[in-house]
Amino acid sequence: MVKTDVKIGGLNLKNPVLTASGTFGYGIEFADFVDLNKLGGFIVKGTTLNHREGNPYPRSAETPMGMLNAVGLQNKGVDYFASNIYPQLKDFDTNVIVNVSGACIEDYVACAEKVAALDKIPAIELNISCPNVKQGGMAFGVQAASAAEVVSAVRKAYPKTLIVKLSPNVTDITEIARAVEGAGADSVSLINTLLGMAIDSEKRRPLLSTITGGMSGPAVKPIALRMVWQVAKAVKIPVVGIGGITTGSDAVEFLLAGASAIEVGTANFMNPAVTGEIVDYIEDYLVRHKMNSIDELIGALEV
Amino acid sequence: MKKVLVDLTIREVEQLNATCVLLLMTAESPLPAVLPGQFAELRIDGTPTVMLRRPISIHSFSPEKNEIGFLVQLVGDGTRWLGNLKAGDKVNTLLPLGNGFTLPTDKNANLLLVGGGVGSAPLYYLAEELKRGGYNFTLLIGARSAKDLYRRDAYEALGRVEYTTEDGTLGQKGYVTNHTVLGEKFTQIYTCGPKPMMLSVAKYARENNVPCEVSLENKMACGLGACLCCVEDTKEGHKCVCTDGPVFSIDELKW
Ligand SMILES: Cc1cc2nc3c(=O)[nH]c(=O)nc-3n(C[C@H](O)[C@H](O)[C@H](O)COP(=O)(O)OP(=O)(O)OC[C@H]3O[C@@H](n4cnc5c(N)ncnc54)[C@H](O)[C@@H]3O)c2cc1C
Ligand SMILES: Cc1cc2nc3c(=O)[nH]c(=O)nc-3n(C[C@H](O)[C@H](O)[C@H](O)COP(=O)(O)O)c2cc1C
Ligand code: FES
Numbered sequence: 001m002v003k004t005d006v007k008i009g010g011l012n013l014k015n016p017v018l019t020a021s022g023t024f025g026y027g028i029e030f031a032d033f034v035d036l037n038k039l040g041g042f043i044v045k046g047t048t049l050n051h052r053e054g055n056p057y058p059r060s061a062e063t064p065m066g067m068l069n070a071v072g073l074q075n076k077g078v079d080y081f082a083s084n085i086y087p088q089l090k091d092f093d094t095n096v097i098v099n100v101s102g103a104c105i106e107d108y109v110a111c112a113e114k115v116a117a118l119d120k121i122p123a124i125e126l127n128i129s130c131p132n133v134k135q136g137g138m139a140f141g142v143q144a145a146s147a148a149e150v151v152s153a154v155r156k157a158y159p160k161t162l163i164v165k166l167s168p169n170v171t172d173i174t175e176i177a178r179a180v181e182g183a184g185a186d187s188v189s190l191i192n193t194l195l196g197m198a199i200d201s202e203k204r205r206p207l208l209s210t211i212t213g214g215m216s217g218p219a220v221k222p223i224a225l226r227m228v229w230q231v232a233k234a235v236k237i238p239v240v241g242i243g244g245i246t247t248g249s250d251a252v253e254f255l256l257a258g259a260s261a262i263e264v265g266t267a268n269f270m271n272p273a274v275t276g277e278i279v280d281y282i283e284d285y286l287v288r289h290k291m292n293s294i295d296e297l298i299g300a301l302e303v
Numbered sequence: 304m305k306k307v308l309v310d311l312t313i314r315e316v317e318q319l320n321a322t323c324v325l326l327l328m329t330a331e332s333p334l335p336a337v338l339p340g341q342f343a344e345l346r347i348d349g350t351p352t353v354m355l356r357r358p359i360s361i362h363s364f365s366p367e368k369n370e371i372g373f374l375v376q377l378v379g380d381g382t383r384w385l386g387n388l389k390a391g392d393k394v395n396t397l398l399p400l401g402n403g404f405t406l407p408t409d410k411n412a413n414l415l416l417v418g419g420g421v422g423s424a425p426l427y428y429l430a431e432e433l434k435r436g437g438y439n440f441t442l443l444i445g446a447r448s449a450k451d452l453y454r455r456d457a458y459e460a461l462g463r464v465e466y467t468t469e470d471g472t473l474g475q476k477g478y479v480t481n482h483t484v485l486g487e488k489f490t491q492i493y494t495c496g497p498k499p500m501m502l503s504v505a506k507y508a509r510e511n512n513v514p515c516e517v518s519l520e521n522k523m524a525c526g527l528g529a530c531l532c533c534v535e536d537t538k539e540g541h542k543c544v545c546t547d548g549p550v551f552s553i554d555e556l557k558w
Binding site: 139 | 535
């Protein structure tokens, strides 16, 4: 048996395969296609302190090998999550991670505190990078000082593993990564979606109700891979790679670039069984390349 | 209902006219049960511009033949790819998705099914099931012109069918909501088609106090209730068309 487990802060993952927030619902939507317990973990929908209706329809547009979304963090709020969703998730033999969002520091902290009270949630992913909400969200993640400020505040209130999700819509992502590392993050995950736009030329109208939205899918992979590689060299904490991962070999590329774990997002829409297939691929890759442990793969890019 | 991811094999492609095909497909193992009004998400392979699956309603379903039918209007790269498939080709399919129409329980129900263009696709399977259940129903199908009406023999074999065409080439001239059949007393309406048509059917239903279910076609990504892209703004807030729908009672909608 090859060793596939990895450690992210205090979090033990049986393998590096996670799912990206907002693309995997609460996991159970995919239970007919994937044995959820087979995954390293899954990251549930963006959760906020209060209920949010999200943005008006239309909220998505397909683009060449990618898509734009402008869901805008629709969710019923953290209390609803705790009383109605959490009971359905707490007995899975895997890590369920909550993606926490907010419009102001107080909201992030209050939401993180409520998630901290849930025994079976070992970590949060702090979303300081959502491009789809007017206030807060990405605004925190695009400046080192505000990113550090929100992370410090949440760090004080949240004792378990704190992963901070970074925005690619910045000049130098390594600067933000170092700032949140300094503020106490246990790990950084990247990338969130890239700000993009699509137009219906016949109707002369934007395809999204919000005009601009977040781009994801295979088209963003080269950018994501480059950023993961840069950040992995810039920080000491583990990096979680996200962006366009669609196949097992995509996942291996991110591990080679220095990611300790990966998240699969848009690919779940193309193939709802893909996460299980990626777990198998990585195991098989290690065997084929005569590696005993995934540690031999992480950051093993030869340049 | 348990959903499956299955490679369907094309048995037959029937070109109904220049922009519409009927795909009859089968699977190696028995297909899961599906309800009228449910849909499937078909993966489009080998087309660089299409990444997401395409949602298509279940047009016909036969457990005996282990056969499922899709009526596809060729509007873009994804549907054109489907239209070019040949017998023996495979299509990776996710099904059954969505809720489906509420079937009547009262044997004396008098049902009206209103379809427009390719939007009438799911009404065929609904009519098959209603016929099997011995219900009394009328199908009212509208189109621009007689040449835009598909599979007329198949529909007519199921029961009473009325037509309207905008150019008067078949049935009564005008829109479905002008048809004289609407003067009769119905106990339930089911409708699927272009939104302006469904809006006017909904208006008729409200005015005449007839319960009415409509099938919506919002843009989708996952089809599983996970991405929240397909939402309709209902009286109870945003609901997913892929899981809470595609069929809604007009009482739930803001229209
Ligand atoms: C629940 C559901 C059931 C459906 N059932 C059927 C069916 O039985 N038969 C059938 O032919 N089609 C059906 N559709 C519509 C079908 O999914 C779209 O026509 C298809 O996705 C278009 O893909 P494309 O790549 O060919 O075109 P694209 O390149 O994606 O689009 C071409 C044009 O079609 C328009 N379009 C795309 N998607 C939709 C949509 N969902 N509704 C209206 N216009 C759209 C686009 O705006 C564009 O103008 C259904 C849609 C839904 C949501
Ligand atoms: C429909 C959709 C909804 C998303 N919602 C969230 C969210 O709530 N919180 C978050 O941090 N990221 C969200 N994301 C971003 C993804 O988690 C991921 O970072 C991004 O899509 C890039 O990965 P991918 O190319 O594999 O999809 C969303 C993405 C999509 C496509
Ligand atoms: S299409 Fe993803 S939630 Fe409906």
